Amino acid sequence: MIRTGILTISDKGSRGERIDGTGPAIKEKIEGDKYKVEYYKVVPDEIDIIAKELIYMCDELNLDLILTNGGTGFSKRDVTPEATLMVIKKHTPGICEAMRQMSLSITPKAMLSRAIAGIRDNTLIINLPGSPRGAVENLEFVLPALPHGIEILNGTGGECAR
Numbered sequence: 656m657i658r659t660g661i662l663t664i665s666d667k668g669s670r671g672e673r674i675d676g677t678g679p680a681i682k683e684k685i686e687g688d689k690y691k692v693e694y695y696k697v698v699p700d701e702i703d704i705i706a707k708e709l710i711y712m713c714d715e716l717n718l719d720l721i722l723t724n725g726g727t728g729f730s731k732r733d734v735t736p737e738a739t740l741m742v743i744k745k746h747t748p749g750i751c752e753a754m755r756q757m758s759l760s761i762t763p764k765a766m767l768s769r770a771i772a773g774i775r776d777n778t779l780i781i782n783l784p785g786s787p788r789g790a791v792e793n794l795e796f797v798l799p800a801l802p803h804g805i806e807i808l809n810g811t812g813g814e815c816a817r
Contacts, residue, residue: 680790680791728767743771754796
């Protein structure tokens with residue numbers, strides 16, 4: 656089982672002014688025979704709060720995978736990539752490159768995504784869009800590769816194969 660956490664970044668959601676539709680959509684998409692969502696939280700678009708939560712999920716909960724959603728656009732309040740950069744130790748650019756490439760076949764707005772992905776110790780962190788549809792579509796593009804990468808990261812799989 657891939658132990659997973661979902662972190663929704665939304666000012667309105669964190670204040671209870673908007674119901675989070677994206678976190679539950681992600682959970683519905685992944686939960687099953689390979690993934691188990693063990694943690695879910697909604698936090699405001701505050702870089703220190705996001706970073707603190709990511710560190711907690713990695714270092715204390717020891718999750719295999721963290722899927723963030725929201726805060727990856729051009730708004731002045733969008734700071735999810737910056738918070739992620741504060742906590743990761745290795746970049747994994749191919750994940751977001753693939754998401755943007757595949758998303759461009761759906762909408763030219765995909766090039767505006769600032770999402771990043773990276774590794775902190777034994778945890779892979781991936782930034783997804785804030786909309787339920789965008790998050791699920793992007794996740795569908797990368798899901799097939801994730802179990803192999805996480806097995807290698809955790810030392811339970813073979814070497815990286817082409």
